[in-house]
Amino acid sequence: MTIEQNKLLKELHGPAMDHAALVEALAVVEPDHARRESLLLKLSKMTVSQRVQLALKGGSEERRSLIRDASRVVQRAVLQSPRLTDREIEAFAAMSSMSDEVLRVIASNRNFRKNYVVIHNLMNNPKTPLDITLHMLPLLNPQDLKLLTLNKNIPETLRTTALKLFRQRKEGRQNN
Numbered sequence: 001m002t003i004e005q006n007k008l009l010k011e012l013h014g015p016a017m018d019h020a021a022l023v024e025a026l027a028v029v030e031p032d033h034a035r036r037e038s039l040l041l042k043l044s045k046m047t048v049s050q051r052v053q054l055a056l057k058g059g060s061e062e063r064r065s066l067i068r069d070a071s072r073v074v075q076r077a078v079l080q081s082p083r084l085t086d087r088e089i090e091a092f093a094a095m096s097s098m099s100d101e102v103l104r105v106i107a108s109n110r111n112f113r114k115n116y117v118v119i120h121n122l123m124n125n126p127k128t129p130l131d132i133t134l135h136m137l138p139l140l141n142p143q144d145l146k147l148l149t150l151n152k153n154i155p156e157t158l159r160t161t162a163l164k165l166f167r168q169r170k171e172g173r174q175n176n
Contacts, residue, residue, distance in 0.1 A: 039065060052077040060088060067092055067102065075102050079109070086115050093121035096153075100129050107132045113139075120144055126153045133158050142169055 039061065043051065048071050055066045055077035067078045078084070079092075079102070089112050092098060106112050107122055119139050122128045133154070140148065140162075148154065148162040 043069075048073060056081050057083075059083070060085070063088060064091075068097070072099075072101060075099065076105060079105050086118075090115065090117045090121055093118045094125060096125055096127055098125070098127055100127055103128045104132060107136065123148060123158075124151060124154065126155075130155055130157060134161060137162060137165055142166065145169070 043054075043062075043065060046054065051066060051069060051071070051074045054062050055074055058066070058081075060083075063078045063081060063084065066074050069075055069078075079089075089106060092102065093106050093112075103122060103125065106118065107128070112118050113136075116139075119136055123133055123136060123140060123144070134157075137145075137158070145162055145166045149159055149166060151159065
């Protein structure tokens, strides 16, 4: 426990708090780094087929690590896991470190595209391939479309196309 953390906890709980309670509070607040290191060590010793099995049957922490695996087979297995949640897909779609192949798989899956947050995250992800984002552009609501025109992290082509679509929709509403 760092000195700053100790001071902060003492401020929050007053002087009556004992050391055991501080350690317990710290355990709740900070993730277990030793467990994380052991997971990475365990993954590094596994074969591809073992990692695929873990991707399909493992927990969210394992999937979070395995989605970054160099093997495309393992990445696809993570996306095919029956235990995969919407929040995990949303997070994967937002990751700028994600490979464009994984982003393509997410975008091509109908069940994933039913979630608007996934679409929004894919559109704002600079790694999402341009052909995918251009096809999904009409799915955005006007407010997100306008914000997309201001996003400097995405390709210029996507920004200008989003601006054109935003203006067309705006003119269509004014004419009605």
